[in-house]
Amino acid sequence: MDIALDSMIQMILLNDDEVLISRTIWSETLLRAVVNACSQGINLAAVMMELRREAHRRGLNGQGCVS
Secondary structure (H helix, E strand, C coil), X not given: CCXXXXXXXXXXXXXXXXXXXXXXXXXXXXXXXHHHCCCCCCCXXXXXXXXXXXXXXXXXXXXXXXX
């Protein structure tokens, strides 16, 4: 994980495209861990999956590089 979850959320709110090249969104371990992690009711697993889909749409792979 190269960025913390709270930083990831901030990056999303700021429309920072760097989140799409973060190793954090590709972590399977983190994906499983965030299922019940948010006390505010945000589905972080769904957020991470959507970030992955957007990265794929933009031609980015799991290492943050253009494929």
